[in-house]
Amino acid sequence: xxxxxxxxxxxRSPYLWVVLYFVAIGAIGGLKLTDAINGPTGFxxxxxxxxxxxxxxxxxxxxxxxxxxxxxxxxxxxxxxGYALGLGIAxxxxxxxxxxxxxxxxxxxLPTLPTFGVIWAMARYLAEEQDEYLRHRTIMAALVAxxxxxxxxxxxxxxxxxxxxxxxxxxxxxxxxxxxxxxxQLWQKVRGA
Amino acid sequence: xxxxxxxxxxxxxxxxxxxxxALGVSRQSVNAIETGRYDPSLPLAFRIADVFGLAIEDIFQxxx
Numbered sequence: 001x002x003x004x005x006x007x008x009x010x011x012r013s014p015y016l017w018v019v020l021y022f023v024a025i026g027a028i029g030g031l032k033l034t035d036a037i038n039g040p041t042g043f044x045x046x047x048x049x050x051x052x053x054x055x056x057x058x059x060x061x062x063x064x065x066x067x068x069x070x071x072x073x074x075x076x077x078x079x080x081x082g083y084a085l086g087l088g089i090a091x092x093x094x095x096x097x098x099x100x101x102x103x104x105x106x107x108x109x110l111p112t113l114p115t116f117g118v119i120w121a122m123a124r125y126l127a128e129e130q131d132e133y134l135r136h137r138t139i140m141a142a143l144v145a146x147x148x149x150x151x152x153x154x155x156x157x158x159x160x161x162x163x164x165x166x167x168x169x170x171x172x173x174x175x176x177x178x179x180x181x182x183x184x185q186l187w188q189k190v191r192g193a
Numbered sequence: 194x195x196x197x198x199x200x201x202x203x204x205x206x207x208x209x210x211x212x213x214x215a216l217g218v219s220r221q222s223v224n225a226i227e228t229g230r231y232d233p234s235l236p237l238a239f240r241i242a243d244v245f246g247l248a249i250e251d252i253f254q255x256x257x
Contacts, residue, residue: 134219
Protein backbone atom coordinates (compact mmCIF):
# COMPACT_ATOMS: atom_id res chain seq x y z
CA UNK A 1 0.00 0.00 0.00
CA UNK A 2 2.85 2.29 0.91
CA UNK A 3 4.53 1.37 -2.34
CA UNK A 4 1.40 2.22 -4.31
CA UNK A 5 1.11 5.54 -2.55
CA UNK A 6 4.79 6.19 -3.21
CA UNK A 7 4.28 5.26 -6.85
CA UNK A 8 1.44 7.76 -7.20
CA UNK A 9 3.60 10.39 -5.51
CA UNK A 10 6.46 9.71 -7.92
CA UNK A 11 4.19 9.99 -10.93
CA ARG A 12 2.96 13.47 -10.03
CA SER A 13 4.03 15.93 -12.65
CA PRO A 14 6.97 18.14 -11.66
CA TYR A 15 4.95 21.02 -13.11
CA LEU A 16 2.44 20.56 -10.25
CA TRP A 17 5.19 21.35 -7.72
CA VAL A 18 6.46 24.26 -9.82
CA VAL A 19 2.92 25.71 -10.00
CA LEU A 20 2.41 25.12 -6.26
CA TYR A 21 5.75 26.84 -5.53
CA PHE A 22 4.84 29.93 -7.55
CA VAL A 23 1.30 29.98 -6.10
CA ALA A 24 2.80 29.86 -2.60
CA ILE A 25 5.29 32.65 -3.42
CA GLY A 26 2.46 34.73 -4.92
CA ALA A 27 0.21 34.12 -1.92
CA ILE A 28 2.97 35.08 0.53
CA GLY A 29 3.74 38.21 -1.51
CA GLY A 30 0.03 39.09 -1.56
CA LEU A 31 -0.30 38.63 2.19
CA LYS A 32 2.79 40.78 2.79
CA LEU A 33 1.66 43.54 0.41
CA THR A 34 -1.74 43.72 2.08
CA ASP A 35 -0.06 43.79 5.54
CA ALA A 36 -1.89 40.62 6.51
CA ILE A 37 1.44 39.25 7.75
CA ASN A 38 4.57 40.97 9.02
CA GLY A 39 8.04 40.70 7.51
CA PRO A 40 9.48 37.88 9.67
CA THR A 41 6.35 35.75 9.16
CA GLY A 42 6.63 36.34 5.42
CA PHE A 43 10.25 35.16 5.38
CA UNK A 44 9.47 32.10 7.51
CA UNK A 45 6.68 31.20 5.06
CA UNK A 46 9.08 31.87 2.18
CA UNK A 47 11.65 29.50 3.70
CA UNK A 48 8.91 26.87 4.19
CA UNK A 49 7.73 27.35 0.58
CA UNK A 50 11.27 26.56 -0.55
CA UNK A 51 10.50 23.06 0.75
CA UNK A 52 8.26 22.65 -2.32
CA UNK A 53 11.48 22.59 -4.33
CA UNK A 54 12.43 19.25 -2.71
CA UNK A 55 9.97 17.09 -4.73
CA UNK A 56 11.00 18.99 -7.88
CA UNK A 57 14.66 18.24 -7.18
CA UNK A 58 13.82 14.61 -6.32
CA UNK A 59 11.92 14.11 -9.56
CA UNK A 60 14.71 15.76 -11.53
CA UNK A 61 17.18 13.48 -9.75
CA UNK A 62 15.10 10.42 -10.70
CA UNK A 63 15.25 11.42 -14.38
CA UNK A 64 18.80 12.80 -14.30
CA UNK A 65 21.23 11.45 -16.83
CA UNK A 66 24.35 12.12 -14.80
CA UNK A 67 25.70 12.13 -11.27
CA UNK A 68 27.02 15.66 -11.81
CA UNK A 69 23.45 16.89 -12.40
CA UNK A 70 22.22 15.14 -9.25
CA UNK A 71 24.99 16.84 -7.24
CA UNK A 72 24.17 20.18 -8.90
CA UNK A 73 20.48 19.90 -7.94
CA UNK A 74 21.40 19.02 -4.36
CA UNK A 75 23.81 21.97 -4.08
CA UNK A 76 21.34 24.47 -5.60
CA UNK A 77 18.56 23.25 -3.29
CA UNK A 78 20.83 23.61 -0.27
CA UNK A 79 21.87 27.12 -1.40
CA UNK A 80 18.21 28.11 -1.97
CA UNK A 81 17.35 27.16 1.61
CA GLY A 82 20.33 29.17 2.83
CA TYR A 83 19.26 32.14 0.71
CA ALA A 84 15.68 32.20 2.02
CA LEU A 85 16.90 31.79 5.59
CA GLY A 86 19.72 34.35 5.26
CA LEU A 87 17.46 36.90 3.59
CA GLY A 88 14.83 36.49 6.30
CA ILE A 89 17.34 36.95 9.11
CA ALA A 90 19.05 39.91 7.41
CA UNK A 91 15.83 41.83 6.68
CA UNK A 92 14.45 41.13 10.16
CA UNK A 93 17.63 42.42 11.81
CA UNK A 94 17.71 45.47 9.50
CA UNK A 95 14.08 46.35 10.26
CA UNK A 96 14.26 45.87 14.01
CA UNK A 97 17.70 47.07 15.11
CA UNK A 98 19.91 50.12 14.68
CA UNK A 99 22.92 48.38 13.17
CA UNK A 100 26.48 49.67 12.85
CA UNK A 101 28.09 49.75 9.38
CA UNK A 102 30.19 46.61 10.02
CA UNK A 103 27.04 44.83 11.23
CA UNK A 104 25.16 45.88 8.08
CA UNK A 105 28.11 44.60 6.04
CA UNK A 106 27.90 41.29 7.92
CA UNK A 107 24.12 40.85 7.49
CA UNK A 108 24.47 41.66 3.77
CA UNK A 109 26.60 38.53 3.54
CA LEU A 110 23.80 36.33 4.93
CA PRO A 111 21.75 36.21 1.68
CA THR A 112 24.83 36.85 -0.49
CA LEU A 113 26.94 33.82 0.46
CA PRO A 114 24.23 31.26 -0.45
CA THR A 115 23.91 32.90 -3.90
CA PHE A 116 27.66 32.39 -4.27
CA GLY A 117 26.78 28.76 -3.53
CA VAL A 118 24.55 28.69 -6.64
CA ILE A 119 27.38 30.10 -8.78
CA TRP A 120 29.81 27.60 -7.25
CA ALA A 121 27.33 24.77 -7.92
CA MET A 122 27.19 25.71 -11.61
CA ALA A 123 30.99 25.88 -11.80
CA ARG A 124 31.30 22.46 -10.12
CA TYR A 125 28.69 21.01 -12.49
CA LEU A 126 30.60 22.18 -15.55
CA ALA A 127 33.81 20.77 -14.08
CA GLU A 128 32.29 17.43 -13.04
CA GLU A 129 29.93 16.70 -15.95
CA GLN A 130 31.46 13.80 -17.89
CA ASP A 131 28.86 13.86 -20.68
CA GLU A 132 30.21 16.36 -23.21
CA TYR A 133 26.84 16.95 -24.90
CA LEU A 134 25.04 17.73 -21.61
CA ARG A 135 27.94 20.02 -20.65
CA HIS A 136 27.78 21.74 -24.05
CA ARG A 137 24.02 22.24 -23.69
CA THR A 138 24.37 23.76 -20.22
CA ILE A 139 27.19 26.06 -21.32
CA MET A 140 25.08 27.31 -24.24
CA ALA A 141 22.09 27.91 -21.94
CA ALA A 142 24.31 29.70 -19.39
CA LEU A 143 25.76 31.93 -22.13
CA VAL A 144 22.30 32.81 -23.46
CA ALA A 145 21.20 33.60 -19.88
CA UNK A 146 24.29 35.78 -19.41
CA UNK A 147 23.48 37.59 -22.66
CA UNK A 148 19.94 38.24 -21.42
CA UNK A 149 21.27 39.65 -18.12
CA UNK A 150 23.80 41.91 -19.89
CA UNK A 151 21.28 43.14 -22.47
CA UNK A 152 18.56 43.83 -19.90
CA UNK A 153 21.04 45.33 -17.44
CA UNK A 154 22.54 47.75 -19.97
CA UNK A 155 19.14 48.77 -21.37
CA UNK A 156 17.65 49.19 -17.90
CA UNK A 157 20.72 51.17 -16.78
CA UNK A 158 20.25 53.75 -19.50
CA UNK A 159 16.47 53.89 -18.97
CA UNK A 160 17.19 54.50 -15.29
CA UNK A 161 19.82 57.13 -16.08
CA UNK A 162 17.26 59.03 -18.17
CA UNK A 163 14.74 58.63 -15.32
CA UNK A 164 12.25 56.57 -17.28
CA UNK A 165 12.24 53.57 -14.92
CA UNK A 166 12.76 53.14 -11.17
CA UNK A 167 16.01 51.95 -9.62
CA UNK A 168 16.52 48.20 -9.51
CA UNK A 169 18.91 46.61 -7.03
CA UNK A 170 21.93 44.92 -8.58
CA UNK A 171 21.29 41.56 -6.86
CA UNK A 172 18.51 41.02 -9.41
CA UNK A 173 21.21 39.83 -11.85
CA UNK A 174 21.19 36.32 -10.36
CA UNK A 175 17.38 35.75 -10.43
CA UNK A 176 17.26 37.18 -13.98
CA UNK A 177 20.17 34.94 -14.99
CA UNK A 178 18.45 31.91 -13.39
CA UNK A 179 15.18 32.70 -15.21
CA UNK A 180 17.12 33.10 -18.47
CA UNK A 181 18.82 29.75 -17.85
CA UNK A 182 15.49 28.01 -17.15
CA UNK A 183 13.78 29.54 -20.20
CA UNK A 184 16.70 28.61 -22.46
CA GLN A 185 16.79 25.03 -21.15
CA LEU A 186 13.04 24.80 -21.71
CA TRP A 187 13.56 26.10 -25.24
CA GLN A 188 16.31 23.52 -25.80
CA LYS A 189 13.93 20.81 -24.61
CA VAL A 190 11.06 22.00 -26.83
CA ARG A 191 13.18 22.06 -29.96
CA GLY A 192 14.85 18.78 -29.00
CA ALA A 193 18.34 20.25 -28.71
CA UNK B 194 28.67 16.25 -40.56
CA UNK B 195 26.66 13.19 -41.58
CA UNK B 196 26.78 9.92 -39.69
CA UNK B 197 25.55 6.33 -39.95
CA UNK B 198 24.81 5.82 -36.28
CA UNK B 199 21.13 5.05 -36.76
CA UNK B 200 21.82 2.46 -39.44
CA UNK B 201 24.65 0.84 -37.49
CA UNK B 202 22.48 0.74 -34.38
CA UNK B 203 19.59 -0.79 -36.29
CA UNK B 204 21.88 -3.47 -37.77
CA UNK B 205 22.80 -4.53 -34.25
CA UNK B 206 19.25 -4.10 -32.93
CA UNK B 207 20.47 -1.64 -30.30
CA UNK B 208 18.32 1.07 -28.79
CA UNK B 209 19.73 4.56 -28.24
CA UNK B 210 19.95 3.69 -24.55
CA UNK B 211 21.97 0.52 -25.33
CA UNK B 212 24.46 2.57 -27.32
CA UNK B 213 24.52 5.28 -24.66
CA UNK B 214 25.33 2.65 -22.02
CA ALA B 215 28.10 1.20 -24.17
CA LEU B 216 29.59 4.68 -24.65
CA GLY B 217 29.06 5.85 -21.06
CA VAL B 218 27.04 8.89 -22.16
CA SER B 219 23.40 9.97 -21.86
CA ARG B 220 20.68 8.85 -24.29
CA GLN B 221 20.20 12.53 -25.16
CA SER B 222 23.81 12.61 -26.35
CA VAL B 223 23.29 9.65 -28.67
CA ASN B 224 20.08 11.20 -29.98
CA ALA B 225 21.75 14.59 -30.58
CA ILE B 226 24.70 13.00 -32.42
CA GLU B 227 22.48 10.65 -34.42
CA THR B 228 20.21 13.46 -35.61
CA GLY B 229 23.17 15.69 -36.48
CA ARG B 230 22.42 18.35 -33.87
CA TYR B 231 25.73 17.78 -32.14
CA ASP B 232 29.13 16.78 -33.51
CA PRO B 233 31.04 14.66 -31.00
CA SER B 234 34.57 15.47 -29.86
CA LEU B 235 37.38 13.40 -31.33
CA PRO B 236 37.77 11.23 -28.18
CA LEU B 237 34.02 10.43 -28.22
CA ALA B 238 34.12 9.76 -31.97
CA PHE B 239 36.94 7.26 -31.33
CA ARG B 240 34.86 5.60 -28.58
CA ILE B 241 31.91 5.33 -30.97
CA ALA B 242 34.19 3.80 -33.61
CA ASP B 243 35.54 1.31 -31.06
CA VAL B 244 32.04 0.27 -29.96
CA PHE B 245 31.07 -0.49 -33.57
CA GLY B 246 34.48 -1.91 -34.43
CA LEU B 247 34.82 0.47 -37.36
CA ALA B 248 37.03 3.37 -38.39
CA ILE B 249 35.77 6.88 -37.64
CA GLU B 250 35.44 7.69 -41.35
CA ASP B 251 33.17 4.66 -41.78
CA ILE B 252 30.71 6.26 -39.36
CA PHE B 253 31.12 10.01 -39.88
CA GLN B 254 31.29 11.67 -43.26
CA UNK B 255 31.56 15.27 -44.48
CA UNK B 256 28.36 16.95 -45.63
CA UNK B 257 28.22 16.72 -49.44
